[in-house]
Amino acid sequence: MTPLLLIGAGGLAREVAQLVHAINDASPTWDLLGHLDDDPAKQGAVVDGVPVLAGSSEVFKREDARVVICTAGPRDTASRARIAARLALPGERYATLVHPSASVSRSSAIGPGSIVLAQVVMTAAVSVGAHVCVMPHVTLTHDDVVEDYATIASGARFAGGVRVGRGAYVGAGALVRETLTIGPHALVGMGSVVTKNVPAQEVWAGVPAKFIRPATVITEH
Template sequence: MSGLLIVGAGGFARETAQAVRDAGEFKLLGHLDDNPALHGTEVDGVPVLGGCDLVHDLPDARVVICVGNPSNYAARARLVRRLALPADRYATVIHPTAVVSATSEVGPGSVLLAHCVLTAAVRVGAHVAVMPQVVLTHDDVVEDCATLASGVRLGGGVRLERGAYVGSGALVREGTTVGAWSLIGMGSSVLGDVPPGEVWVGSPARRLRAADTPALDELSTRTARATRTVGGPLT
């Protein structure tokens, strides 16, 4: 049985630790967190071994990054980039009550918590957080580093672009795209496409404002990288 390190020691990390214990696929070694006050303590009986960079000192352990919240949902992507681990170091954690169809795929570093459902030909990328009781229906695509809070429902053919955050209980109409690093407020009903880097709330959902700085920084970083790939170095 492979050992597993959970990067982070907050709420999402604690929920993931419980899923790991329930699934029994990995031996949970402990949490890693950059808060020195937590080092040497235990969280729900799981030790906090040290800072996040300790992953490099334990090369045989698998890793899953479990950080981020609505006020800073870009934190997971930043840690992925900072740690620069190969894809095969990352584990995929799926709670035993989650239902993943044979035609669906879940990428490395992603976490599916209790009672999630992926119905048919769903594609979930890397480092995606799927909270309890989320339903992803046929042909949905969830790109890397997205977050789906508890009770989210996506209609068929929805695309959540990189880093998108969908709040608790939100509904997204079939065939709709939620742009990269945008945030959908809890309980919202999304009936049309959402541009990148915006916050939308309400039923029907409407634009409230631009996303917070960490998300916009990730959006601009991705855009700059794409420009360099297509057009060569930026000057």
């Protein structure tokens, strides 16, 4: 089995560890070595049976291991991009993890470092970039495009031809009308119904979704 390291030890990282177990239950694939976290208080702990080994620089000592960056949250939509920029690993070092219960069509594509959790559906010609996080029960339909570092929270549903920009965050249960664009580092609130394009670096929420305020974006570098 291929050695695997998860960067982060928070909620998403715990979910990804369980995803790895589900993959291995279906077909032994990954030797999950543990979490890497730069918070010294977490190092040495055991999280849901998986050890927190060291800081993220450990990836350079384990050149045989594949890596997944497991940080996500609406308060910092650029965290995965910052970590990836700092580590500067080649694309082939990153694993792509897809839950066995996900339905991913033959015409869809998922980039390196991306995470697809349980019961996700990608119907036809869906394009998911690098380091994207797709949470459980998300539905992406024909010709949807999700750019690098975006996060689609649980239960969101997109009609066809939607484009989600780099580092955007779409909240749980959001609905997005066909052919719309959600701009880079935009934030769509949970349960929102998006009927208009959402500009970059803006927060929209409601039914229908409306502009709330500018988004606070911590730099990617």
